[in-house]
Amino acid sequence: MLLGGPLPRSGDVPHATLRLETFPGSWRLIRMDKSTRAAYVRSLSPETAVHQFGLELHYFVEGKDSDGQLAIVHYVSAPGHEPPPHVHDDEDEVFYLLEGEMDAYCGDEVFHVRGGECLFLPSGKPHAWLIRTSVLRTLIVTHPARLDRIFRETKRHEDEVQAAGGTYRDAYEGDRGKEMLAIAARHGIHVLTSEQVREQLPSFPSRIS
Numbered sequence: 596m597l598l599g600g601p602l603p604r605s606g607d608v609p610h611a612t613l614r615l616e617t618f619p620g621s622w623r624l625i626r627m628d629k630s631t632r633a634a635y636v637r638s639l640s641p642e643t644a645v646h647q648f649g650l651e652l653h654y655f656v657e658g659k660d661s662d663g664q665l666a667i668v669h670y671v672s673a674p675g676h677e678p679p680p681h682v683h684d685d686e687d688e689v690f691y692l693l694e695g696e697m698d699a700y701c702g703d704e705v706f707h708v709r710g711g712e713c714l715f716l717p718s719g720k721p722h723a724w725l726i727r728t729s730v731l732r733t734l735i736v737t738h739p740a741r742l743d744r745i746f747r748e749t750k751r752h753e754d755e756v757q758a759a760g761g762t763y764r765d766a767y768e769g770d771r772g773k774e775m776l777a778i779a780a781r782h783g784i785h786v787l788t789s790e791q792v793r794e795q796l797p798s799f800p801s802r803i804s
Contacts, residue, residue: 688722
């Protein structure tokens with residue numbers, strides 16, 4: 596059986612033709628159209644590095660590469676450059692730590708994550724993390740792809756704050772912070788208020804939130 600026509604999916608996804616295959620007690624859809632996506636190899640290099648307010652980012656896979664389905668970012672950061680506690684509407688997030696250690700807070704749970712370990716943070720659950728070593732180097736994988744667009748869109752705003760002598764946290768506070776929060780919300784990420792942090796992330800250090 597062939598199903599044709601527009602198929603709604605996350606991100607900018609081309610129309611697809613699907614074939615439905617049924618089995619006793621199960622089924623699957625098989626995509627029949629030829630992918631227009633290109634294969635490639637990307638690596639870490641000074642030419643591909645994006646420096647953003649204390650972060651070093653390399654975009655291995657972006658939404659434009661994966662029909663909006665997957666983003667993979669090589670992320671290097673340090674204490675004091677963690678994002679504020681937040682929640683993703685529909686984006687699952689995976690961290691594979693290459694170097695360093697972090698404490699991750701997800702709802703009532705706390706995880707101490709070390710190099711070589713993998714952390715999964717499901718969408719819809721408030722979370723935050725604190726870097727516990729001088730450097731944290733990790734792969735961040737998200738589905739669907741939102742993270743890469745947020746990083747690129749917030750870079751200009753963060754660069755302006757930094758040029759004015761502000762700190763990373765200044766980018767999320769006061770009048771300047773309203774723009775940052777609006778950018779995040781457009782991509783389905785909502786920063787928690789101090790009261791929400793106390794209620795939804797009870798183990799997160801209050802002096803940070």
